[in-house]
Amino acid sequence: xxxxxxxxARVTTLEAPPQKKLLKRMTESASASALFLGLVLTLATMxxxxxxxxxxxxxxxxxxxxxxxxxxxKLRQDxxxxxxxxxxxxxxxxxxxxxxxxxxxxISTARAMLNGMEKADVGISQLIVLISEALNTGDLESAKSFxxxxxxxxxxxxxxxxxxxxxxxxxxxxxxxxDDGRKSFEAAQATFGxxxxxxxxxxxxxxxxxxxxxxLGDCNKAREQFEKFVEMLRG
Numbered sequence: 001x002x003x004x005x006x007x008x009a010r011v012t013t014l015e016a017p018p019q020k021k022l023l024k025r026m027t028e029s030a031s032a033s034a035l036f037l038g039l040v041l042t043l044a045t046m047x048x049x050x051x052x053x054x055x056x057x058x059x060x061x062x063x064x065x066x067x068x069x070x071x072x073x074k075l076r077q078d079x080x081x082x083x084x085x086x087x088x089x090x091x092x093x094x095x096x097x098x099x100x101x102x103x104x105x106x107i108s109t110a111r112a113m114l115n116g117m118e119k120a121d122v123g124i125s126q127l128i129v130l131i132s133e134a135l136n137t138g139d140l141e142s143a144k145s146f147x148x149x150x151x152x153x154x155x156x157x158x159x160x161x162x163x164x165x166x167x168x169x170x171x172x173x174x175x176x177x178x179d180d181g182r183k184s185f186e187a188a189q190a191t192f193g194x195x196x197x198x199x200x201x202x203x204x205x206x207x208x209x210x211x212x213x214x215x216l217g218d219c220n221k222a223r224e225q226f227e228k229f230v231e232m233l234r235g
Contacts, residue, residue, distance in 0.1 A: 065113035072106040162191035
């Protein structure tokens, strides 16, 4: 009986799970903690790489873009004020020539920043400033890229969408596509609809088209647009 009990005790001892030593338990616990910490750090790194850094880069690009636009607008304003203070044509040309390299630099900076920005971050009003300055400085390639962005935006008021088409028309006239330019002027007017409240805005666009027609020297076209302009003034 004692021998049987001894055997049963030994079997029970062998079948029972072995008790882990303290050092082994600490080692396993440390490994699990290290694994968890590594997972947390990996997730934090991924969040930083894929979310925080791109957002910070987008904000930085947007800030540089806005600075370039504001600088170009400020330079043009200073030129106009300076030219008004002097009636000497030579002085006026010298003032315009002095700021032209700075404006071109602002245009280049704005265009470079656009490559990493979302379309929703850029407004038509900002693009119009850039289009205007690009046309003033003869940078037709930049003007084309700004015009394409402006007319492609639909998340804007009818006035801004009309302005985008009006500046598209100016660009098209600048590159010699006169028929397409006239169509863009017409599209700019059509954006407002035909309500009496928008009559003044449509007339202003017509006056812009009239000036372009006169600058081309086509008397028949100019007279046709002038007659239409007078008709619009009469209401």
